[in-house]
Amino acid sequence: MGDSARLLAGTLDLLILKTLTMGVLHGYGIAQNIHRLSKEALRVEEGSLYPALQRIQVKGWVASESKKTPTGRRARYYRITAAGRKQLASEEAVFQRSVAATTHVLRAAES
Amino acid sequence: MTLREFLGRLAAWYRRDALDRDLAADLEAHVELLARELEAGGLSRAAARTAARRQVGNLTGLRERSRDAWGFPGFEALVRDVRFAARRLRRDAGMTFFAIVIGGLGIGASTTVFSLCDALLLRPLPVREPERLVWISNGTSENLSEQTAQVANLEAMVERGRSFEGIAGFSPFYGPGDIRLTGDGEPERVTGVPVTQTFFPLLGIRPEAGRLFDQDEARDGAPRTAMLGHRFWVRRFGRDPGVVGRTITLDGVPVRVIGVLPASFDFEQLFTPGRTADLFTPYPLSPETNRRGNTLALVGRLKPGVTLDAAQAELTAITARLPAGRTGDTWRNAMTPVVGPLRDHVSGRFTSALYVLAGAVAFLMLLVYGNVANLLLVRASVRRKEMALRAALGASGRHLRRQMLAESLVLCAGAAALGIVVAVGATSLVSRLQDTSIPLLSAVRVDGGVLAFTIALTLVTGIGFGILPALQAAGLARPAALADESRGSTGGLWSGKIRRAVAVGEVALVCVLLAGAGLLLRSFTRVLDVQPGFTTDNVIALRVDPVREGSTTRERRAYLDQLVRAVRGLPQVAATGLTDALPLGDNSGWRRWSVQTPELPREETREIEPLVRMVDAGYFATLRIPLRSGRAFTDADVPGSEPVIIVNERLADALWPGADPIGRTLTAGGTERRVVGVAAATRYFSLDRPAEPEMYMPVGHPGGFSSVDLVVRGEVPPATLITDMRAALRRADPSLPTANVRTMEQLVDHSLFARRFVVLLVGAFGVFGLLLAALGLYAVISYSVSQRTQEIAIRMALGASAGGVAARILRETGRLAVAGVAIGLPLSLATTRALRGLLFGVVPTDPVTFAAVLAVLGGVVALAGYLPARRATQVDPGIALKPH
Numbered sequence: 001m002g003d004s005a006r007l008l009a010g011t012l013d014l015l016i017l018k019t020l021t022m023g024v025l026h027g028y029g030i031a032q033n034i035h036r037l038s039k040e041a042l043r044v045e046e047g048s049l050y051p052a053l054q055r056i057q058v059k060g061w062v063a064s065e066s067k068k069t070p071t072g073r074r075a076r077y078y079r080i081t082a083a084g085r086k087q088l089a090s091e092e093a094v095f096q097r098s099v100a101a102t103t104h105v106l107r108a109a110e111s
Numbered sequence: 112m113t114l115r116e117f118l119g120r121l122a123a124w125y126r127r128d129a130l131d132r133d134l135a136a137d138l139e140a141h142v143e144l145l146a147r148e149l150e151a152g153g154l155s156r157a158a159a160r161t162a163a164r165r166q167v168g169n170l171t172g173l174r175e176r177s178r179d180a181w182g183f184p185g186f187e188a189l190v191r192d193v194r195f196a197a198r199r200l201r202r203d204a205g206m207t208f209f210a211i212v213i214g215g216l217g218i219g220a221s222t223t224v225f226s227l228c229d230a231l232l233l234r235p236l237p238v239r240e241p242e243r244l245v246w247i248s249n250g251t252s253e254n255l256s257e258q259t260a261q262v263a264n265l266e267a268m269v270e271r272g273r274s275f276e277g278i279a280g281f282s283p284f285y286g287p288g289d290i291r292l293t294g295d296g297e298p299e300r301v302t303g304v305p306v307t308q309t310f311f312p313l314l315g316i317r318p319e320a321g322r323l324f325d326q327d328e329a330r331d332g333a334p335r336t337a338m339l340g341h342r343f344w345v346r347r348f349g350r351d352p353g354v355v356g357r358t359i360t361l362d363g364v365p366v367r368v369i370g371v372l373p374a375s376f377d378f379e380q381l382f383t384p385g386r387t388a389d390l391f392t393p394y395p396l397s398p399e400t401n402r403r404g405n406t407l408a409l410v411g412r413l414k415p416g417v418t419l420d421a422a423q424a425e426l427t428a429i430t431a432r433l434p435a436g437r438t439g440d441t442w443r444n445a446m447t448p449v450v451g452p453l454r455d456h457v458s459g460r461f462t463s464a465l466y467v468l469a470g471a472v473a474f475l476m477l478l479v480y481g482n483v484a485n486l487l488l489v490r491a492s493v494r495r496k497e498m499a500l501r502a503a504l505g506a507s508g509r510h511l512r513r514q515m516l517a518e519s520l521v522l523c524a525g526a527a528a529l530g531i532v533v534a535v536g537a538t539s540l541v542s543r544l545q546d547t548s549i550p551l552l553s554a555v556r557v558d559g560g561v562l563a564f565t566i567a568l569t570l571v572t573g574i575g576f577g578i579l580p581a582l583q584a585a586g587l588a589r590p591a592a593l594a595d596e597s598r599g600s601t602g603g604l605w606s607g608k609i610r611r612a613v614a615v616g617e618v619a620l621v622c623v624l625l626a627g628a629g630l631l632l633r634s635f636t637r638v639l640d641v642q643p644g645f646t647t648d649n650v651i652a653l654r655v656d657p658v659r660e661g662s663t664t665r666e667r668r669a670y671l672d673q674l675v676r677a678v679r680g681l682p683q684v685a686a687t688g689l690t691d692a693l694p695l696g697d698n699s700g701w702r703r704w705s706v707q708t709p710e711l712p713r714e715e716t717r718e719i720e721p722l723v724r725m726v727d728a729g730y731f732a733t734l735r736i737p738l739r740s741g742r743a744f745t746d747a748d749v750p751g752s753e754p755v756i757i758v759n760e761r762l763a764d765a766l767w768p769g770a771d772p773i774g775r776t777l778t779a780g781g782t783e784r785r786v787v788g789v790a791a792a793t794r795y796f797s798l799d800r801p802a803e804p805e806m807y808m809p810v811g812h813p814g815g816f817s818s819v820d821l822v823v824r825g826e827v828p829p830a831t832l833i834t835d836m837r838a839a840l841r842r843a844d845p846s847l848p849t850a851n852v853r854t855m856e857q858l859v860d861h862s863l864f865a866r867r868f869v870v871l872l873v874g875a876f877g878v879f880g881l882l883l884a885a886l887g888l889y890a891v892i893s894y895s896v897s898q899r900t901q902e903i904a905i906r907m908a909l910g911a912s913a914g915g916v917a918a919r920i921l922r923e924t925g926r927l928a929v930a931g932v933a934i935g936l937p938l939s940l941a942t943t944r945a946l947r948g949l950l951f952g953v954v955p956t957d958p959v960t961f962a963a964v965l966a967v968l969g970g971v972v973a974l975a976g977y978l979p980a981r982r983a984t985q986v987d988p989g990i991a992l993k994p995h
Contacts, residue, residue: 027137028144046141046167047176050134054180058119066133071147075140076133083115 005041012044012052013061014095017088020062020080026069027053030078053078061087124182134177142167192517200521206490207522209886210483214526216879217479218568219533224472226538226561228465230554231458237375237554239315240412245422246456247278247409248449253460255283255383259408262401263443264430265307271429274422276414279310280407282394286817287386287697291658291848292347294360298848300654301343302387303361304378305394311338313412314376321355321370328369329393331400335366336393341374343389362658363846366392377553381457382408384550398441405444410453423450457550471876478620478883480572481613485890487519489897516573523573531557531565546864607895611927614891617884618931618968619938621877625967626939627946628877629960630953631870634799637952638866644793644802645694645734647855649685649825651833652693653840655847656819664750668811670844674821675727677843681835683827688730691816692722694795695858700724706806707778708766719765721758721804722795723780725816728809731790733824734855739763741773741788748809755809756784760792762804779806797862799951829854869949881971884931888975892924896979903986913984920983924976932968936961 007015019025019033030053031044056062061084064076080088112120123130142163149159167173200207235241247268248258260280269278281304288300308329316323319341328336339354348354358365372378378388394400394407413422426448435445451459491498498511506514535557542555557565657670671689679687692700703720707713728744730736739760748755756777763772772786792802810816825832837849896903903916943955953960 026140028141046138047173050137050173051176051180054123054130054134054177058116058123058180059113060115060119069140069144071140071143073136073140073143075137 004043005038007042007044007048011095012048013056014088014091015042015044016049016052016056017061017080017084017091020078021085021088024077024079026067026075026077028075056084059087060084120180120182123180127178127181130181131174131178134174138167138170138173188513189517192513193521196514196518196521200518203490206486207525209882210486210522211525211529213479213882213886214483214522214572215529215533217476218526218530218565218572219537220879221472221476221568222530222534222557222561222565223537223541224465224468225564226534226555226557227541228469229561230551230556231461231465231549234554236381236454236457237377238381241453243276243413243415244314244453245411245413245419245450246453247411247426248451248456249405249446251449255408259283259405260446260448261405261444262396262403262407263441264433264446264448265407265409266396267433267443268426268429268448272422272425274413274417274425276412277309277313278409278411279307279313280394280409281306281310281382282406283383283408284406288654288851289818290361291363291846292359292361293363293846296347297850298846299347299850300848301361301389303337303390303392304383304388306391307394307396307407310410311372313410316372316376318370319373320352321368323370324393329395331395331397333393333395335361335364336369337361337366338370338372338391339368340378340388340390341372341376342387344371362660364660380551380553382550384552385546385548401441411450419450419452423448426450461549475876475879475883476568478613478617478880478887482617482883482886482890483522485610485613485887485894489890489894491515519573523569526572527565527569530569531562534561534565546861607891610891610894614884614887614927615931615934617880617887618928618972619935621880621884621968622932622935622964623939623942624873624877624880625964626943626961628870628873629964630943630946630950630955630957631866631873633953633957633960634949634951635863635866635870638799638863641794641798643694643798643859644791645736645855646824647859649828649832650734650822650855651825651829651836651852652696652820652822652855652858653836653849653852654818655689655821655840656691656816664811671727671810671819671821674840674843674847675729677839678821678823678836681832681839683825683832683835684823685826686729686733686824688733688822689725689727689810689819690730690822691725691810691819692795693820693822693858694734694793695797695855695862696820696853700795704779704806706766709776711766716766719762719804721762721779721806724805724807725810725819726807730807730822733822734793735824736793737791739789739791740771741786743788744807744809748811750811754782754784755787757788757790757807758786759790759802759805759807761802762806763789765804777806779808784808798859799866866949881967885971885975888924888927888972889978891927892920892976892979893982895923896920896983900986903983904988907986908988916983916986917980920980921973921976924972924980928968928972932965939964 015034016030019030019037022033025033027046027049031046031049034042034044053062057064057078061081062078063081064078066074067077069075142160145166146156146159146163149162150156154162236244238244247260249260249264250258252258259282265278265280269275272278285302285304287302290301290303292299292301306324308324308326311318311323318338321338324336324338327333337359339348344350344354352371354368355370356368358367360366372391378391379386400406411422413419430446430448433443433446435443502508502511538555538557542553544552655671655674657667659667662670675687675689678684692702700722702723704723705717705720707716726744728746728748731738731743738757741757744755744757756779758766758772758777766772766777767775772789775786776783777786778784790805790807792805794800794802795805810819823832823836833852837852840847840849907913907916939961940956947955
């Protein structure tokens with residue numbers, strides 16, 4: 001188990017969208033995926049996940065349909081839309097720029 | 112928010128129940144999957160389930176946060192607030208009702224006055240490029256007929272002027288209803304306005320049908336043509352475009368209709384308010400029309416960039432250089448042109464009155480604000496506990512503020528709705544006013560611009576209403592307020608002193624308004640009591656003068672005789688008469704002649720210019736005008752027999768004071784006449800204008816008449832009489848217009864119209880002010896009582912009686928009222944002096960009126976103080992003993 005890290009503010013949507021580029025998932029699956037892909041550092045709270053899913057669905061970045069889960073229940077499975085892919089690209093670019101800029105400042109202070 | 116998100120939220124809102132169910136299902140699935148994983152990690156099924164559930168956490172909060180994505184939470188919160196506010200306001204129904212009524216009346220009045228100002232002062236005139244149009248008058252008289260210029264002067268100005276694109280005009284010397292329209296349909300009297308050929312092109316008017324006058328038609332002796340005014344075209348010809356090219360018969364002469372004016376151009380509203388303009392005829396500019404003297408009212412269009420002063424200077428120079436008097440064939444009157452913007456001529460003289468009206472309404476609005484804000488503050492202070500409790504339960508200051516603002520928004524919306532209804536009603540009434548000399552009234556309406564004003568006003572009102580209570584509410588979100596019994600936190604901005612001063616001011620204002628309204632009302636009743644000098648019972652009148660062109664005096668006299676005979680033969684007719692000046696009627700009857708008598712020197716008689724009346728033998732008997740001495744005319748008094756004359760009492764007293772005028776001679780109109788009778792004086796112009804010296808001559812006199820009314824008194828009420836009379840007259844002359852029969856009662860009523868309107872208007876303001884003052888007093892006293900419950904409780908605990916407590920409150924109310932009256936009474940005595948011109952039969956300081964005003968005020972004040980006083984007596988003395 002890696003060190004747990006804090007989910008940076010404003011990045012939840014980004015992570016959800018990225019996860020969904022890898023497949024169609026339900027809410028639990030998304031949380032699992034993020035946890036796994038972050039080398040078990042990030043844990044997404046259900047209390048943040050589901051409201052976020054509703055938000056980005058209303059914005060048209062993801063779409064959902066009802067499917068049966070492995071346990072036999074019905075749940076909504078989410079997939080990313082074309083608009084969502086565009087949003088992902090732009091948000092990822094913004095994120096990278098912020099990270100780079102912040103890193104520059106930190107690096108500079110050290111030397 | 113993008114459009115996509117907006118649509119997404121909207122769709123989600125519609126499906127929110129389904130989405131909610133899905134979410135619940137999702138969460139169940141999530142729990143299940145999580146539990147399965149935990150179970151795989153070693154926990155028992157039950158423990159795994161419990162752990163899974165615990166991890167997922169507070170479902171309720173989760174679901175609520177998810178719901179924020181469905182719909183528009185901010186908006187929904189507002190709707191909730193508004194709903195709650197409405198419920199809350201319904202509980203305080205009395206205050207809500209008053210606030211909405213007062214606010215609504217104030218907004219309605221303000222909107223109406225704004226609409227009036229908009230139509231008269233702001234909106235551009237309905238012509239092309241109105242800023243470049245000017246009015247050119249001859250001299251500076253107010254009277255339209257004295258501002259006219261001569262054709263020769265117009266032609267000179269057009270020829271030599273460089274500042275103008277053009278100058279045109281119309282002749283204001285036409286009589287309303289002078290022209291008889293016959294042919295298809297009911298014969299009718301119409302009004303025709305002569306205009307120069309370039310008049311309509313100058314104003315940029317494009318005909319709705321047909322075309323404008325061309326140069327050939329505007330020549331002497333050209334075949335007769337006419338253009339129809341829009342309203343006339345709709346009324347008489349039912350919007351039939353086929354009327355263009357058709358011939359109509361005017362005064363027996365065929366006239367070809369060449370065009371119809373558009374609805375957007377209303378000649379009478381612009382130039383001659385109060386006088387209809389049915390059709391227009393071309394007025395030639397020729398030596399013939401020049402000979403008639405100063406006949407044209409002029410409008411000019413300045414070239415772009417030319418200033419008013421430049422144009423004025425140029426015209427003054429041109430007319431100064433022209434030779435006056437006779438030169439060869441033509442003759443020219445001197446002229447002093449005065450150039451001013453057309454707008455000023457049309458509505459300029461009403462500007463100051465409108466400002467006064469706007470000021471009055473604005474002032475009233477301020478009082479409305481003050482009153483309602485007061486009421487709301489009183490209410491807010493009463494709700495202190497409620498606010499504090501809600502704050503303790505978790506409502507933020509911001510939330511409470513939003514709540515108070517929502518309440519004032521609901522109040523405003525209600526007031527605005529009522530205000531718009533009032534304004535629409537009032538503006539439609541105003542726009543329908545006829546027979547007034549106020550122009551452009553038909554343009555008074557609630558349109559986009561006016562509505563924008565109303566909305567802006569309402570928003571300002573809402574903020575004005577809401578700010579203070581909202582601030583107060585936020586300040587009360589402190590736990591200390593719960594415990595704090597006595598002192599309110601409304602100090603500072605709106606201290607009790609200011610509130611009291613406003614209440615006193617309102618009482619003073621009401622004093623003035625009621626005094627004015629009372630005096631006007633008394634004047635009105637006095638006017639109603641005036642004896643006009645003639646009877647109005649079962650008397651009707653119809654204009655019957657024959658066409659003047661192409662007939663001799665004898666022919667006209669014979670025609671009138673024929674009509675009189677036809678009517679006299681009817682069984683229900685008691686008497687008939689003819690007159691060229693019907694009292695209180697619509698013909699002008701201004702004609703005056705100078706007279707001479709052998710007894711008095713010319714200088715003295717020159718001052719007395721009696722009004723001239725042409726009547727027949729039956730006139731006095733028909734209107735039951737008594738003859739003080741002598742006789743009425745008889746059929747023997749025809750042209751050719753001895754010239755006779757009847758004078759009225761006023762004239763007799765002026766010319767032969769104390770002596771009997773019968774048999775004396777009087778020279779009038781160049782002929783020496785013998786006085787055969789003295790008639791009683793009658794009111795002519797209006798009931799409140801005293802009778803003037805008048806002299807009567809038999810209708811056959813060559814002096815002539817412009818219009819003649821046939822007056823008929825019947826044994827029966829007018830309704831049946833009118834139908835029978837019409838039928839009889841139509842048999843005698845089918846081309847006689849008989850539509851416009853008036854009863855004398857109608858004429859009397861009509862003459863009272865303006866006065867009645869003013870009484871109603873001032874009365875309405877007075878009642879409104881009374882309402883405001885009552886509420887203002889109520890609010891102040893009520894607040895004071897609510898502040899002093901502790902003190903009152905102590906007094907009662909110490910033995911004061913309920914009656915004593917009530918008396919104190921009433922005394923306090925009385926003190927405020929007395930202060931108001933102390934200011935208001937002298938103020939009203941000063942201002943009613945300004946009303947002197949409008950009063951009749953009462954002095955501006957009429958004691959009866961003022962006594963009534965004081966009585967009304969006293970009653971209202973007592974009422975305003977009664978409720979708080981009663982509330983004070985219901986205070987439980989036990990409060991004084993409770994610890995806190």
